[in-house]
Amino acid sequence: MRIIFFAGKGGVGKTSVAAATGIKAAERGKKTVIMSLDVAHSLSDIFDMEKALINQSKGEPVQVGENLWIQELDIQEEIEKNWGDIHKYLSTLLNTTGLDEILAEELAILPGMEEVSLLLHINRYARNNHFDVVLLDCAPTGESLRFISIPTTLEWYINKIFKIEKTLVKYARPVAKRFYDLPLPGEDYFDAIERLFEKLRGVDALLTDPEKTTVRLVTNPEKIVLKETQRAFMYFSLYKMSIDAIIMNRVLPDAVNEPYFQDWRESQKRYVQEAEDYFQPVPLLPVNLFRGEVLGYDNLKALGDKIYGSRNPLDRFFMGKPYELTKVEGKYQLKMKLPFIEKRDVALHKIADELIVRIGGFKRSVMLPRQVAALDSLKATLEGQYLLIHFDS
Ligand SMILES: Nc1ncnc2c1ncn2[C@@H]1O[C@H](COP(=O)(O)OP(=O)(O)O)[C@@H](O)[C@H]1O
Ligand SMILES: [Mg+2]
Numbered sequence: 001m002r003i004i005f006f007a008g009k010g011g012v013g014k015t016s017v018a019a020a021t022g023i024k025a026a027e028r029g030k031k032t033v034i035m036s037l038d039v040a041h042s043l044s045d046i047f048d049m050e051k052a053l054i055n056q057s058k059g060e061p062v063q064v065g066e067n068l069w070i071q072e073l074d075i076q077e078e079i080e081k082n083w084g085d086i087h088k089y090l091s092t093l094l095n096t097t098g099l100d101e102i103l104a105e106e107l108a109i110l111p112g113m114e115e116v117s118l119l120l121h122i123n124r125y126a127r128n129n130h131f132d133v134v135l136l137d138c139a140p141t142g143e144s145l146r147f148i149s150i151p152t153t154l155e156w157y158i159n160k161i162f163k164i165e166k167t168l169v170k171y172a173r174p175v176a177k178r179f180y181d182l183p184l185p186g187e188d189y190f191d192a193i194e195r196l197f198e199k200l201r202g203v204d205a206l207l208t209d210p211e212k213t214t215v216r217l218v219t220n221p222e223k224i225v226l227k228e229t230q231r232a233f234m235y236f237s238l239y240k241m242s243i244d245a246i247i248m249n250r251v252l253p254d255a256v257n258e259p260y261f262q263d264w265r266e267s268q269k270r271y272v273q274e275a276e277d278y279f280q281p282v283p284l285l286p287v288n289l290f291r292g293e294v295l296g297y298d299n300l301k302a303l304g305d306k307i308y309g310s311r312n313p314l315d316r317f318f319m320g321k322p323y324e325l326t327k328v329e330g331k332y333q334l335k336m337k338l339p340f341i342e343k344r345d346v347a348l349h350k351i352a353d354e355l356i357v358r359i360g361g362f363k364r365s366v367m368l369p370r371q372v373a374a375l376d377s378l379k380a381t382l383e384g385q386y387l388l389i390h391f392d393s
Contacts, residue, residue, distance in 0.1 A: 008218035010140040013249040018137040020304035026067035078117035085192035151204035214244035221271035
């Protein structure tokens with residue numbers, strides 16, 4: 001199964017690009033589902049679908065063309081299917097603490113439940129081979145970063161906390177009953193969590209396998225949008241996901257040559273160039289601004305043609321990691337593949353959370369995670385084709 005994430009800032013064109021890619025994949029005979037993780041679901045809208053049809057779907061895939069389905073999750077349905085006993089315990093707990101029953105039920109929808117539900121679907125599709133291709137129309141950057149951290153966090157929770165918690169509750173129950181009014185979670189709760197984990201097993205490996213899963217960052221040639229894309233690039237890399245293309249959407253076509261747009265055209269040109277330098281060797285796929293909104297099958301198909309041309313949209317456009325941040329003997333180390341350089345050519349600068357690496361006339365900047373950006377000392381060494389940057393306090 002092939003999985004592609006479409007991520008980026010709100011409004012850059014994620015949903016449109018995901019849908020366009022879906023059309024291209026389906027036309028190649030691949031059974032494709034586009035799933036939406038944005039609460040402001042808009043897949044059905046851009047396919048010009050009746051809202052009633054999607055509402056009746058109860059969060060299951062709805063066919064929109066030959067080989068093509070869209071799926072917008074319905075959290076209430078997910079709770080009934082996957083979260084039953086967990087949700088029941090949480091709402092009882094909240095209700096006992098004095099909250100109104102309806103409010104307690106609502107609040108017992110924990111942040112992350114929706115994301116985990118989506119992971120459950122992906123894993124199920126991977127296990128039963130129901131679809132050849134799963135495309136994910138992600139929520140705006142911040143939320144999708146939380147999403148990709150979930151598999152790792154869950155792994156950690158089940159290994160480190162869950163087993164202890166389960167044992168603790170077992171022994172504490174008789175004592176706790178005498179002192180607290182709060183209900184402790186019962187066997188049902190723990191069993192439900194264990195079942196959930198069983199269903200999620202392997203999803204982490206699936207998402208970090210570059211043969212199967214890649215991320216495409218959708219961006220626009222504008223300063224603020226690009227900054228966010230750089231950040232997203234760093235975080236996805238940090239979680240070991242492979243980014244195989246940057247889709248530079250909404251570039252003004254050359255035909256727009258009225259003086260009014262002069263400044264726009266110049267600044268866009270600059271930002272497209274900057275993005276190319278920044279993200280290389282990951283390819284940048286430019287897409288021009290259309291005459292109007294990209295709605296309906298035909299327009300989306302035209303968008304797909306613009307993005308991919310004659311390429312197969314399911315190919316991995318880039319393999320390998322442009323950089324890798326690791327911890328070696330307790331110290332952070334950034335490893336960048338830069339063949340043919342010499343140490344005296346390298347200059348490093350750090351401005352806030354951005355690391356700028358200059359090698360002769362070539363400039364590369366990398367957004368650093370907060371804990372790394374806080375470290376003052378920088379040192380570079382060369383090891384074969386790699387430049388290693390060592391951070392220290
Ligand atoms: N290349 C383009 N040319 C013109 N309009 C576009 C283009 N790409 C996206 N749009 C329009 O921009 C708006 C936002 O796109 P959308 O895909 O919903 O963004 P996101 O999912 O990132 O929030 C939509 O109205 C869409 O039709
Ligand atoms: Mg969207």
